Amino acid sequence: MEHLNDVRNLIKYHGQVEREVYLDLENSTPLPSEVLQEMLPYFTSKAYGNPTLTHKQGWEAYETIMDAAGFITRLIGGSSAEELCFTSGEAEANSLAIFGTVGKKNGRIVVSAADPLNILLPVEKLEKKGFEVVRVPVDPEGFINLEALAKAVNKNTVLVSTSMVNNEIGTIQPFREIVKTVREANPDVTIHMDASDAYGRISFNVKDIDVDLLSLSSYKIMGPRGVAALYVKSGVEVERIIEGPIGTQALWPGVENTPLIVGFKKASELAFKDFDGNVSRMRKLRDMLMKGLLSIEDTLLNGPVGDKRAPDNVNISFLHCEGEALTIELSFKGVYVSSGSACTRRILQPSHVLTAIGREYEAAHGSILMKVSRYHSSEDIKYVLECFKPAVERIRAMSPTRRI
Amino acid sequence: MEHLNDVRNLIKYHGQVEREVYLDLENSTPLPSEVLQEMLPYFTSKAYGNPTLTHKQGWEAYETIMDAAGFITRLIGGSSAEELCFTSGEAEANSLAIFGTVGKKNGRIVVSAADPLNILLPVEKLEKKGFEVVRVPVDPEGFINLEALAKAVNKNTVLVSTSMVNNEIGTIQPFREIVKTVREANPDVTIHMDASDAYGRISFNVKDIDVDLLSLSSYKIMGPRGVAALYVKSGVEVERIIEGPIGTQALWPGVENTPLIVGFKKASELAFKDFDGNVSRMRKLRDMLMKGLLSIEDTLLNGPVGDKRAPDNVNISFLHCEGEALTIELSFKGVYVSSGSACTRRILQPSHVLTAIGREYEAAHGSILMKVSRYHSSEDIKYVLECFKPAVERIRAMSPTRRI
Amino acid sequence: MSRSPLPYSRKILELFRNPKNLGRMEDATVSATAGSPACGDMIAFYLKIDENTVITRASFESYGCAANIATASMLTEMVEGKKLEEAWRIGWKDVANEVGGLPAVKFHCGVLAVGALRRAIREFFRRKGFKPEWMPEKETFEEKQALEEEELSKIISQRLTLGGGEK
Amino acid sequence: MSRSPLPYSRKILELFRNPKNLGRMEDATVSATAGSPACGDMIAFYLKIDENTVITRASFESYGCAANIATASMLTEMVEGKKLEEAWRIGWKDVANEVGGLPAVKFHCGVLAVGALRRAIREFFRRKGFKPEWMPEKETFEEKQALEEEELSKIISQRLTLGGGEK
Numbered sequence A, B: 001m002e003h004l005n006d007v008r009n010l011i012k013y014h015g016q017v018e019r020e021v022y023l024d025l026e027n028s029t030p031l032p033s034e035v036l037q038e039m040l041p042y043f044t045s046k047a048y049g050n051p052t053l054t055h056k057q058g059w060e061a062y063e064t065i066m067d068a069a070g071f072i073t074r075l076i077g078g079s080s081a082e083e084l085c086f087t088s089g090e091a092e093a094n095s096l097a098i099f100g101t102v103g104k105k106n107g108r109i110v111v112s113a114a115d116p117l118n119i120l121l122p123v124e125k126l127e128k129k130g131f132e133v134v135r136v137p138v139d140p141e142g143f144i145n146l147e148a149l150a151k152a153v154n155k156n157t158v159l160v161s162t163s164m165v166n167n168e169i170g171t172i173q174p175f176r177e178i179v180k181t182v183r184e185a186n187p188d189v190t191i192h193m194d195a196s197d198a199y200g201r202i203s204f205n206v207k208d209i210d211v212d213l214l215s216l217s218s219y220k221i222m223g224p225r226g227v228a229a230l231y232v233k234s235g236v237e238v239e240r241i242i243e244g245p246i247g248t249q250a251l252w253p254g255v256e257n258t259p260l261i262v263g264f265k266k267a268s269e270l271a272f273k274d275f276d277g278n279v280s281r282m283r284k285l286r287d288m289l290m291k292g293l294l295s296i297e298d299t300l301l302n303g304p305v306g307d308k309r310a311p312d313n314v315n316i317s318f319l320h321c322e323g324e325a326l327t328i329e330l331s332f333k334g335v336y337v338s339s340g341s342a343c344t345r346r347i348l349q350p351s352h353v354l355t356a357i358g359r360e361y362e363a364a365h366g367s368i369l370m371k372v373s374r375y376h377s378s379e380d381i382k383y384v385l386e387c388f389k390p391a392v393e394r395i396r397a398m399s400p401t402r403r404i
Numbered sequence C, D: 001m002s003r004s005p006l007p008y009s010r011k012i013l014e015l016f017r018n019p020k021n022l023g024r025m026e027d028a029t030v031s032a033t034a035g036s037p038a039c040g041d042m043i044a045f046y047l048k049i050d051e052n053t054v055i056t057r058a059s060f061e062s063y064g065c066a067a068n069i070a071t072a073s074m075l076t077e078m079v080e081g082k083k084l085e086e087a088w089r090i091g092w093k094d095v096a097n098e099v100g101g102l103p104a105v106k107f108h109c110g111v112l113a114v115g116a117l118r119r120a121i122r123e124f125f126r127r128k129g130f131k132p133e134w135m136p137e138k139e140t141f142e143e144k145q146a147l148e149e150e151e152l153s154k155i156i157s158q159r160l161t162l163g164g165g166e167k
Ligand SMILES: Cc1ncc(COP(=O)(O)O)c(C=O)c1O
Pocket: A244, A245, A253, A254, A255, A256, B026, B027, B088, B089, B090, B091, B092, B118, B217, B225, B226, B228
């Protein structure tokens, strides 16, 4: 672990900064202290038992967990707390929805080409095992092609798994139409939607959408990591992917993580308390950030604008400017963002979402993904904009490509 | 969710108690504040990024996680931090070890009849899919029958999965002999051990044991829930059970839960800092509790005594006394324990471990499982003993069985 | 195989802590048991019956869970002062309602209590040498369950299996 | 497909922040590029070479990651004052060592820098119209990689695939 010293040096190499603005909410989140405060007693002194045990600490845990499940289920319009299964994260929720649905069946699985990797990779694994996978194309703004979807769903189709809002470019999919299109093509298909980037930011109702399975993430609404949920419409059968003695969660064995679940509930509460206020606040910050960055020359917006775009998402390509270098340059100023550049990926391929919307490698190479939250201020955004200009300039100045 | 009001009333029904002693460490744990304190900054202000991102918060997370992985790997005698894969719990670690090993292979899987359910249930699922499963019997103290094990492992055997210390009755298995026996019978078998009830309580070294896969639990050493680890000896191949973009954990996709991993490390540190002192302290409390309870008439000790028993485990059957009723009676006094009674189980079968060691249903019916930790005092144990006597008496007084 | 969350009602806990009519009745007119220690749960029911077939006193003993204790206790209160015919008509669901509901996994505990009561009533008439009209020839659900308590756990476990092949 | 943790050395960050010999050299004796913007990474290398085939100045431009910038910068420093023959002998591992090591996924960035340098040296002799003895006929690893930068990502991705079929 010699290289850990490198990392320590590298962290030290960051000096004092005027301000820290964390916009990399796609990949993780610092927990707001109001959420942490709510969780604290559950770690050490409250409801710390196993919810299946017949003693006070167990009953308290049971009450706490079922209350949270009921609360979250109501927010998405479900019927009962039993429809919600807490998991350890969005990836597990999506794997559970996908692997747990197809089980012994066989046939075709339909996804969109711009879905998150925790949909595309489980499906790819099933493809290797003999399932047929159709990846429906998206248009240049990331919207799924409904005609192609209608054609993709045939009588052999067992599952459609797709996302409600694109996690990289913020495209709000026509999710009601997606479900209608699929049901018309084949009413027996199980429909799974990953709503992790929609929950708390756009309003929806599972009954209205008529979806069978729906994933929700906690950290994506500023709740703790390590917890997420899969909504399973009553009557829909899903097989567990982890086996063990089950407690309150029919599809997840293991000791329920009461403090994290409490945090997930609290974050949900805060996101929905003044939903419209929160959303318009985010949208304002988003547009301020977007406008400021697009005023830099040679930039491209990735994804749609206005109401068709998630209120928190900003994704912009800076041409002639490699993205990973830019994330590092910005880090030195306390601004934390991520990039879809091939240089940031283990396999050195650019973001599959940017590829799916038809972006050239060059555009992906300079792409930066950011998300704003209600915890950000316009001062934060102003600071970010101040930092971006010189950062982009410095990285661009190193590049030989502008003259080519 | 009407019944949630019942639960709330039921919690209120508990009055003030003189003292609360939580001995149900098998099923959950309150987090010691020294562990929580260590975790706190990582929630809100430190290393809160995704460890695969090229910015300060990401690098800090990377450093923190790899440091913890290295620390824990060294404690168990592994070679490198890359051998440790953090998971969301013991159940996931065991499912990963089992499902991830057998993959496309086919053949025989060998377990012990007294293994934890998160070994037995995944294996049962594979049995339904066509694998042959052999459940090696244990003796009346819970020790695996090595001769039967030797016979069970044949040339078709692909996996032996078993526990190092029995989680219900504390039997410390002859784990070196288990591995030797298996390797002699078939050197190609993958050997998995669940060390969740051994880690921090008995000393072992993965190289010395020569095991391929080994599960470790965080909450079982008073760390946070929602994190555990699977040690994978380098060179041993395991397939993921959850698919998604991988980061620092080759076998677990999802955003690494830095605060929980920090808590797991801290709990490990505390358990190993004064290992012998901790163990002898636990052993003293265990023996005090055991001796006191066995002085009540019509009691049976489940599992071995002395050095052959885990230092924290106490499991005693109170004949003519239904266990679930006893856990509730004790709860009203602030003493939290669990029972292997059929009445506590969803399928109304008594603990499979007690059945495996040949206990009659009646003995299982009145069994109580407790674990002590270094956080307990002899005053706690004294209080527990004071509570037990009248509790057992009151429950027994209701029973018609004594006269039969 | 797993534990089950048991959101008992407050009434169950109250009766568990302060059961009514607990204990063997030495001068009982008739008594019966249901279940057996070998299979786990067991209940004993004692009745004092007057010349008008009115239950003047009832008591119970239990080797079972809190739900078992509470439903048995509740049942002793429900039958006191009732004619045997009325007492017979009390089903396990009535008892369950009286204690504020039972968790699904605990239905059988109420069933066991009613089974023991009905057995005692049958025994009373068996000794008297006649079978009243209102008493069915065939065993009722609760009695059958009591008889088959040894196999009950298996039956219940099948019924309760949640989607996904839990054992 | 996934992100990769990048524990860069402090030296890499230093050179990233304060690169040496950055920028186009208008009076270069020879220059070469490796990679192309269409496939992602690209590097340009400029050399000023005196009559004794000694490199008197070197500079670079980079359209790539921090490792790319740092290794290119380091390489310009390493070659300065060296004869072309000596400069040719510098392999990508030497550069990687000088910057304090490279994360596995970033090896190719160092390769690209060396590839560009060697291309420039070859170009120098091509123009001179002769091939010195020490210069191999066949392309070296670094040059081949540079040539095949379009396909490099695939090659690297295969090499780096961790057990479990990650895409
Ligand atoms: C009694 C008991 N111990 C331990 C565990 C493991 O829990 P986790 O996977 O949350 O570590 C479980 C659940 O599988 C359990 O029921």
